[in-house]
Amino acid sequence: MNMKKSIATILVLAMLFALTACAAKTEPTAGPKTDAAAASTVEAAEQSSADNTDTTAAGADQTTITLAMHVSNTKEQEPAVYKVIQTFQQENPDVKIKLIEHTTEEHNKQLKLWAQSNELPDIFWCQEGDVQEYGKNGYLLPLNDFLSQNSDIGAAIPSAIKNCYAGENGDIYGLAYTSLVTGFYYNKVIFSDNGLAEPTNETTYEDLLNMVKTLHAKGVTPIAQGAKTNYSVWGYLGSLNRYGYAENIAAISNGSGSSKVFSGLFDKLAELGANGAFPKNMATIDYFEAKNMFTSGKAAMFTSGQWDAAEIGNALGKNVGFWWGPVYTDSDYSQKTSNQFANCPFVVSANVAKDKAKQAAVYRFLAYYFGKTGSSILFDNSNIPIATYTDMKTENSNPAFAAISKVLASGYTSTTASNPVASLTASVSETFYDAMNSLMLGNVTTKQAVASIDAAFAEAAR
Amino acid sequence: MQLLSTRKNKLLLLLPTCLVYSVYIILPILLSAHYSFTKYSGISKPRFYGLKNYTRLLDDPYFWIALKNTAIILGISVVLLGIGAFFIALLFNQPMRGVNVCKALVFAPAIIASIIAGVIWGYVLDPVTGLVNNILRAVGLGKLALEWIGGKTLSPYSIAFVFFWQQAGYIAAIYLAGLKTIPHEMMEAAAVDGANFWQRLFRVTIPALKGTFVSVGILIITGSMKIFEIVQQLTGGGPTHYSETLVTYAYDTTFARGEYGYGMAMAMATFLISIVLMGIFTLLLRDRD
Numbered sequence: 011m012n013m014k015k016s017i018a019t020i021l022v023l024a025m026l027f028a029l030t031a032c033a034a035k036t037e038p039t040a041g042p043k044t045d046a047a048a049a050s051t052v053e054a055a056e057q058s059s060a061d062n063t064d065t066t067a068a069g070a071d072q073t074t075i076t077l078a079m080h081v082s083n084t085k086e087q088e089p090a091v092y093k094v095i096q097t098f099q100q101e102n103p104d105v106k107i108k109l110i111e112h113t114t115e116e117h118n119k120q121l122k123l124w125a126q127s128n129e130l131p132d133i134f135w136c137q138e139g140d141v142q143e144y145g146k147n148g149y150l151l152p153l154n155d156f157l158s159q160n161s162d163i164g165a166a167i168p169s170a171i172k173n174c175y176a177g178e179n180g181d182i183y184g185l186a187y188t189s190l191v192t193g194f195y196y197n198k199v200i201f202s203d204n205g206l207a208e209p210t211n212e213t214t215y216e217d218l219l220n221m222v223k224t225l226h227a228k229g230v231t232p233i234a235q236g237a238k239t240n241y242s243v244w245g246y247l248g249s250l251n252r253y254g255y256a257e258n259i260a261a262i263s264n265g266s267g268s269s270k271v272f273s274g275l276f277d278k279l280a281e282l283g284a285n286g287a288f289p290k291n292m293a294t295i296d297y298f299e300a301k302n303m304f305t306s307g308k309a310a311m312f313t314s315g316q317w318d319a320a321e322i323g324n325a326l327g328k329n330v331g332f333w334w335g336p337v338y339t340d341s342d343y344s345q346k347t348s349n350q351f352a353n354c355p356f357v358v359s360a361n362v363a364k365d366k367a368k369q370a371a372v373y374r375f376l377a378y379y380f381g382k383t384g385s386s387i388l389f390d391n392s393n394i395p396i397a398t399y400t401d402m403k404t405e406n407s408n409p410a411f412a413a414i415s416k417v418l419a420s421g422y423t424s425t426t427a428s429n430p431v432a433s434l435t436a437s438v439s440e441t442f443y444d445a446m447n448s449l450m451l452g453n454v455t456t457k458q459a460v461a462s463i464d465a466a467f468a469e470a471a472r
Numbered sequence: 473m474q475l476l477s478t479r480k481n482k483l484l485l486l487l488p489t490c491l492v493y494s495v496y497i498i499l500p501i502l503l504s505a506h507y508s509f510t511k512y513s514g515i516s517k518p519r520f521y522g523l524k525n526y527t528r529l530l531d532d533p534y535f536w537i538a539l540k541n542t543a544i545i546l547g548i549s550v551v552l553l554g555i556g557a558f559f560i561a562l563l564f565n566q567p568m569r570g571v572n573v574c575k576a577l578v579f580a581p582a583i584i585a586s587i588i589a590g591v592i593w594g595y596v597l598d599p600v601t602g603l604v605n606n607i608l609r610a611v612g613l614g615k616l617a618l619e620w621i622g623g624k625t626l627s628p629y630s631i632a633f634v635f636f637w638q639q640a641g642y643i644a645a646i647y648l649a650g651l652k653t654i655p656h657e658m659m660e661a662a663a664v665d666g667a668n669f670w671q672r673l674f675r676v677t678i679p680a681l682k683g684t685f686v687s688v689g690i691l692i693i694t695g696s697m698k699i700f701e702i703v704q705q706l707t708g709g710g711p712t713h714y715s716e717t718l719v720t721y722a723y724d725t726t727f728a729r730g731e732y733g734y735g736m737a738m739a740m741a742t743f744l745i746s747i748v749l750m751g752i753f754t755l756l757l758r759d760r761d
Contacts, residue, residue: 018481025488119727122514140730143515238708291600293622293711435513436730448712453624472511472524 071104073371075362078110078134080117080354089320090391091187097387098378105371110134114241118436125149130359132372136184138354138433141175145183151358152181156373163380166397170427174352184355185380189394190429191414192244192315192349194233195322198329200310204228208331209311211346211420215278215336219285225310226286234309235288237451239297240443245313247430247442248349249275249335256425257343263471265464272463274340276449276456283450293451315349316414319392323410332413334422348422351429352396434470441466501743508736514726518733525737534713535738538721539745541628545717546696546749548632553643553692554685560640561647562673575648579641586638590705593634597621597706621707627715634702639695643688650684651677682757689753697746718742 077095081087084095095107110131112120118137124130130149144150157164157172164172167185175184194209201208206221225232236242253275261267282288289295289303304312305325314322322330337345356376362369378384382402385395389404392411406412431442445459454462508525510518529535564575581589596603597620605617620630654677662672678685700719703709709716709724716724719742726735 018484022484022487025485115728122727122730125515140515143513147516149515237710237712240710240712289600291598291622294594294598294707296708436728440729444712447710451711453712453714469528 071367072106073104073367074106074108075133075368075371075375076108076110076131077375078112078117078121078131080112080114080135080137082111082113082116084109084111088317088393090388090393093391094379094384094387098375098384102374102378105374107375128361130361132359132362132368133356133375134359135187136355136357137436138175138428139435139439141183141355141357142177143435144357145175145177145181149360150183151360151363151369152177152183153185153358153376154180154182156358156376157182159373160377160381163377163397166385166399167380168396171352171396174427175355175357184357185376186352186354186396187356187379188316188353188388189396190315190349190351190353191394191418192248192313192351192429193332193334193414193417194245194311194313195304195318195410195413196311196331196333197304197307197309197326198331200225200230200307204230204310209333209336211334211337211417211422213333213336215338218336219281221310222282222285222287231289231303231309232287232311233282234300234303234312235292235450236295236297236300237292237447238295239300240440240447241432242297242300243313243443243446244315244429245335245349246275246279246446247432248347249338250430251347251349251425252335252338252343252345253341254343255430263467265467268460268464268467272460273456274338276445276459278338279446279449280452280456283452288450316392316394316411319408319410319414323392323408323412326410328409330410330413332410332417334417344425346422348418348420348424349429350394350418350424352427354432438463438466438470504736504739504743507733508740510733512732513730514732515730521733525734526741528734529737529741534716534721537714538716538718538738541631541715542697542699542717544628545632545635545699546693548629549635549639549692549696550689552632552636553639554688556636557640557643557688558647560644561651562677564644564648565651575641575645579645581638581640582642584638586701587705589634589638590702593630593637593702594621594706597630599623621715622711624711624714627707628717631699631702631706631715631717632696634706635696635699638702639692643691646688646691647681647684650681654680686754686757689757690750693746693749693753697742697749718745 079088079091084092095109099105099107117135118140121130121134121136121140125144125147136144141150145152171186171189173182174186176182196209198208201221204225206224209218209221222232250271254271255262258267258271262271289300289309295303300309301312301314301318301321303309305322307326312322334347334349356379358372358376362372380395380397382399385397385399386402386404388395389402390406392406392408394414431439434442441462445454445462448454449456449459507518509521509523511521511524512518560578564571564578584592595601599605599617599619599622602620604620608614608617619626621627658676658680659672662676667675698719699717700723703715703717703720707715709720713721713724718738722735722738722742725731725738729735
């Protein structure tokens with residue numbers, strides 16, 4: 011009988027051991043790879059400060075800092091940022107940067123889970139609309155101290171961009187990791203082959219509609235667009251400023267200004283959709299498939315930004331152009347607006363301050379990234395830094411980047427520091443994206459779209 | 473074995489499973505219920521919100537669309553899987569040449585990850601680049617090249633079909649196992665008494681498989697209610713929520729929109745609907761002896 015009890019006890023203990031082993035902390039792995047270009051694997055964020063130093067081959071201590079990106083393959087999707095990271099590590103062998111990579115949707119989800127378990131990465135890309143909430147809840151290390159230690163960087167960043175992510179108490183929660191320049195890339199060959207003039211800063215919406223009708227009649231997709239990535243509406247968001255978004259944001263937030271500001275643009279999105287501006291399978295393709303449609307010469311235009319300049323320039327060469335979008339003749343607001351904004355920020359976890367060695371390493375990386383060297387590398391790799399230095403040595407021959415630079419030199423300015431809508435809370439911005447995609451697909455009317463946005467604002471305010 | 477047959481030993485051996493079940497199933501349900509009464513973005517602390525998340529469900533048109541889509545998928549799954557897979561199993565129960573190869577081919581989709589199934593069928597059903605529509609156009613049947621996915625109406629039917637394709641082999645295998653338990657003598661006796669195929673099916677086979685039908689029914693209900701990867705990959709829930717199911721809409725609300733409280737209210741609604749459906753189903757099929 012004792013033997014039988016012993017065997018039973020051993021079996022129970024074995025099962026408990028197996029249970030413990032299964033429940034042991036596992037490293038977070040990559041989220042679903044909806045990105046066609048995704049290939050890399052993901053490493054876990056190690057937050058224990060006790061284990062963040064290794065000994066390098068030379069014998070000096072190496073500090074590891076974690077950097078979470080919003081793309082699942084930084085090397086391919088953010089090559090400029092990747093280059094800065096690699097060059098920094100080469101020049102600073104005592105600091106190792108462990109990249110954590112997810113698709114944007116998965117990244118945003120993971121950040122919230124990590125915040126709840128107090129395991130945020132040391133540095134992470136943060137969605138604009140979430141920055142204030144993370145900051146107010148004490149998850150972020152204000153960068154005021156970093157900027158005061160690096161006054162040359164502070165001076166090189168325009169004030170509006172520098173304070174874009176400041177809280178009400180003046181704490182600067184993050185710095186835009188690049189400038190965001192959005193608009194429409196276009197394929198010059200498709201335009202010339204179809205007897206159309208290339209779009210310019212003076213091209214009106216009516217001109218655009220005629221281009222769309224001509225291209226559609228000839229079986230060419232006018233504008234590549236993938237609704238499965240609902241936020242890939244950057245060029246149209248920029249157009250909101252041409253309908254007075256910046257001037258009316260307070261009224262929009264309380265529901266009294268939405269119709270006046272949005273109706274004009276929303277009617278046009280619906281009209282473009284009804285006239286075949288977008289692919290027939292827009293609802294079943296995503297941003298990457300839409301980009302592929304454009305880079306393989308199957309679509310005349312594609313809304314995107316500077317982050318795609320390298321890839322698009324390599325694909326289309328000198329045949330690529332870039333423009334802000336059409337002039338809206340029915341709008342009472344300035345049409346000489348550019349779509350240059352502060353991009354989403356890099357922010358620093360508040361936990362970094364608990365470890366002086368780690369904080370020093372993080373500050374060194376940020377100083378490199380936003381300093382002259384990092385800014386030059388970003389520019390050379392077809393991205394646009396937020397800091398500008400008069401003696402910065404740069405070299406970029408990418409044709410798409412040259413097209414963007416040409417448009418930037420036109421002297422237009424943005425009426426908002428950050429991309430319209432993107433800086434709102436996720437529940438509101440997602441409703442915007444859904445509304446715009448629905449209009450383009452012909453699934454809702456302008457009135458329904460505006461009503462859904464007002465409802466989202468009202469719910470967010472409760 | 474007597475060593476395991478004492479009540480104390482049985483309870484000891486069940487303890488790990490109960491612990492895992494409590495921690496990973498019961499506790500998350502209770503937490504979801506808790507969050508469903510709060511306004512919570514996933515970042516700030518949750519704020520008590522009463523029943524507002526639940527009353528919001530009633531006014532949310534996309535919730536009703538998701539409910540309708542889930543009901544369509546469930547209904548089609550009951551017919552195709554509950555009945556269709558049964559007839560597939562009956563076919564496989566016959567001695568025929570190549571039946572083992574057929575069993576393997578029909579079962580193969582069940583071992584494919586759901587997200588891969590979604591990718592495959594996305595290439596097949598896409599209205600522009602998909603295999604089905606391109607073949608239809610090539611043979612002059614372009615009028616039948618419908619918007620299988622990406623439109624407002626056919627997407628849930630396409631999702632249900634992909635779900636059936638993936639699960640048919642698995643459900644048929646369960647039915648087949650049940651068919652093998654029916655004594656051969658019973659069928660022979662019925663045949664000797666003059667019963668034809670349909671009489672043997674309805675008077676002998678189906679009553680003998682009552683337990684199997686209950687298990688299959690529960691699997692179909694739970695599987696249909698929790699469809700996620702196929703929807704995410706085929707349509708992403710779009711266009712703009714028109715092909716959402718309850719689970720995908722709850723996921724989008726929680727993680728994309730950062731409305732954890734409202735998303736959990738949807739999850740709780742899904743949970744309650746599933747419980748009610750399974751309760752009705754088991755009551756209908758219970759032994760009345």
